[in-house]
Amino acid sequence: MWLNQERSTDILFLFGYTADIISTVEFNHSGELLATGDKGGRVVIFQQEQENKTQTHSRGEYNVYSTFQSHEPEFDYLKSLEIEEKINKIRWLPQKNAAQFLLSTNDKTIKLWKISERDKRPEGYNLKEEDGRYRDPTTVTTLRVPVFRPMDLMVEASPRRIFANAHTYHINSISINSDYETYLSADDLRINLWHLEITDRSFNIVDIKPANMEELTEVITAAEFHPNSCNTFVYSSSKGTIRLCDMRASALCDRHSKLFEEPEDPSNRSFFSEIISSISDVKFSHSGRYMMTRDYLSVKIWDLNMENRPVETYQVHEYLRSKLCSLYENDCIFDKFECCWNGSDSVVMTGSYNNFFRMFDRNTKRDITLEASRENNKPRTVLKPRKVCASGKRKKDEISVDSLDFNKKILHTAWHPKENIIAVATTNNLYIFQDKVN
């Protein structure tokens, strides 16, 4: 496994891909496909190679399967607002037929994309030549039935639905309901419920906009549907709270069913307290029993049955607490890190600075820091664990806090739903790692 102490961590570097600034990474439900979205509004989908007999010691590699332009930059002339084409989130629909479907969103518009394969084409038309030109009808003397012949695989992406004009503020999350018919989209102040078939209407289910904007004290930072209960969703706030709502209770879920908040020691409160408590990501466990939140310095696991404190807390980079002043000045304190669960909910992962990412094993309570970087990794080499030295004497191979590169941040990571394969996005590169199968 990843964190076995008897032998060095066997995590192999498999694959790197250079792109525009990557803004989201997501495996589909089978793990066969991996989608990335970038700042330029493009979506790149990778497909895992089918296992073959010569590669018994590793699973298939990921190759580019499809690339398409999902969103374009727009300008709202009425509000003098530039709408970035950057893809904020991608969420896959479970596969129902031969085609694959995903939702991709920028700040304002959500799109449903259909990705389908074409590997045959009809040939032998009576009235057309093979290149499409029409034949002279007088030259047609016989009749034939066109047949489908194999062709080189073509993967086509087409937008099937465009869900627009429902968000005044910037969309930060989309989440598909377990009913596979509806989904939610959340911006800073509101959450809307959509039906996948209907684009001209959506229901507002949460609205935290105050009547007087001067009274604004918190915004919605992330939202997600429960994986099994189609009536339940959660949303996190910039003040470190998570609200669980039940859509059966009322049409407008402004009153939460549960409020998850860890009490704070008032004597420890500082200028930074609220900023670093802002939750940047919330993810339910696959089981649906737990949820994980990421704030600036830590990852917390909450039991849905206990609202007053998390059941587990993992420090991601506690050594940054004594650097908050400069992190505030360079705006890094506002970085939004995501987090993810492995398929069995036993390990959680999140990113950090200097292209480091961290994994925490919930059972053994062991953690590891790894680095995603081309200089140190050739394909199929084992990753070396990293260590940051907070203060005092730096040991060999340790990195001191002051030499961390805060421009190299890993904000987006994803874990294959079934296997130990992870996708880690640095600013411009996508890395795929897997554990060594012996």
Added chain:
Amino acid sequence: MEDKVTSPEKAEEAKLKARYPHLGQKPGGSDFLRKRLQKGQKYFDSGDYNMAKAKMKNKQLPTAAAPDKTEVTGDHIPTPQDLPQRKPSLVASKLAG
């Protein structure tokens, strides 16, 4: 009792207050949130746009002049891409009184 026992966070806060004494009384409050909500704001002046359009009628399109990103008025028809991004930098609010 030794009162040098300050948490690292409080020490950082003291550092920040020393650099920016006028930092807002409402920590983590509306300043940040308003900056967040206003992301993407650019100012498009229809007066500039129309003036430039009028000038264009009398002049050929500037070929030699490099599209200077900061010179949007009166020289060529401004498009959203030309407008400098008005970055609502917190630096202004950090230093302002």
